[in-house]
Amino acid sequence: MKHILKRLIKIVLLIALVFALGVGAIAFFAWQRYDGFADAPMTGIEAGETLVVEPGDSLPKVLRTLAAQGVEVDALHWRLLAKSTGAAGKIQVGEYALEPGMTPRTLLERMRDGKVLSYRFTIVEGWNIRDLRAALAKATPLKQTTADMDDAALMRALGRGGEHPEGRFLPETYLYTRSDTDLDVLKRAATAMDKAVAEAWAGRDEGLPLRTPYELQTLASIVEKETGIASERPQIAGVFVRRLKVPMRLETDPTVIYGMGSSYAGNIRKADLRTDTPYNTYTRDGLPPTPIAMPGRDALQATAKPAPGDALFFVAVGDGSGRHVFTRTYGEHQAAVAQYLQRYRQQQAQAQ
Structure with a gap:
């Protein structure tokens, strides 16, 4: 009897051992398969594809979306x-x-860490509000919410009711996600401009003929539009600052063009310089009522700290480099203009 009992115990133990080994083997192979799955490339993915997780999506919903996109899902x-x-x-x-x-x-x-796909939108130095809104309307996949708003409604939507929109948005590259709206981007750009203007104003030279940060911003927008090459911004700012101090009219074409609005057809005439608008600095003293473009950080800093000197005039060299000739007297300026016109006529003749 004892012999039979011992034999039964051995059989039971053997069966248990075999079962345990079987379970262990199954678990081992299952673990190998799982571990291989976790760090193996997913199938069915092509370059440029994305996965969108909507509010309320659970893991099963996300897996169904992946399966629908061709990914093999266990x-x-x-x-x-x-x-x-x-x-x-x-x-x-x-x-x-x-x-x-x-x-x-x-x-x-x-997905756990929220490392979502981001896109870039760049506001270019010297853009005006029309340029900005046109480019923003083409940004994808940014959600468009302002298409039916005029400029006044847009500023109200930004919490800036009553502010003129020109020059209010800092030229920089902004990142956004698929869930962001055009208003989100504009809010960040407006806040960035506020900060950049405040920094420039706080570090400005003493004795500038500018009473407020907004006047600095307005003059910086003119400097931005007049600049052919970045290194000349402080010199151009210096000319305008000295003109305001004399005082002399700024007499800068970009303000005239801005005041012409949609009637500007790419060429400015003498009649345009004589036609009075709030932005015509040939017919009016001082600064225009608002900025005429979006000034960048460098233009703001150059206006806050203009280059010293005695030049009151500048004109393009006319060699295609974007450089200017800076002069002290009107006679010197007229000579520089004559040289510019001579180069211009030569280029026109060569082109023909």
Whole structure:
């Protein structure tokens, strides 16, 4: 009897051992398969594809979206990996890049950390508000919310009711995501301009003929439009600052062009210089009522700290370099203008 009992015990132990080995083997192979899944490139992804996680999307919904885009999905493995990476219940809303060779672990970690795909929008130095709004309307996939707003309504939507929109947005490159709106970008640009103007004003030279930060911003917009090459900004600012001190009229063509609005056809005539508008600095003293463009940081700083000197005039060299000739007297200026016109006629003759 004892012999039979011992034999039964051995059989039971053997069966248990075989079962344990079988379970272990199954677990081992399952783990190998899972581990291989977590760090293996996902199938079915092509360059340029993205995954959009909408508000309220759960992991199963995200997996269905991936499957619909051609990615092979094992829901159990994805759920286990989400738990092990801490992504379970923490997937953030947004658009995520799907790159060939990307692994499930990488994608889940990005969704856990909210590393969403971002896009760039650049405001160019010297743009006016029409340029800015036209470019912003073409930015994709930015959500467009301001197309039906006039400039006054736009400024109210930005919390800046009553402010003139010109010159209010700092030329820089701004990042945005698919969930952002055009107003979001403009708010950041307006805040950045406020800060840049405040910094320039705080560091300005003593004795500038400018009473407010807004006047500095207005003059900087003229400097921006008159600048052919960046290194000349402080010199051009110096000319205008000295003219304001004399006082002399600024007599700068970009302000006239701005005042002409849509009637400007690419050429400014003597009659235009004599036609009075609030922005015609040939017919009116001092600064125009508002900026005429978006001044960049360098133009603001140059206006706050203009180059010293005695020049009151400048004219383009006319050699295509964007450089200017700076002169002290009207006679010197007339001679420089004559040289410019001579070069211009020579270029026209060669072109013909």
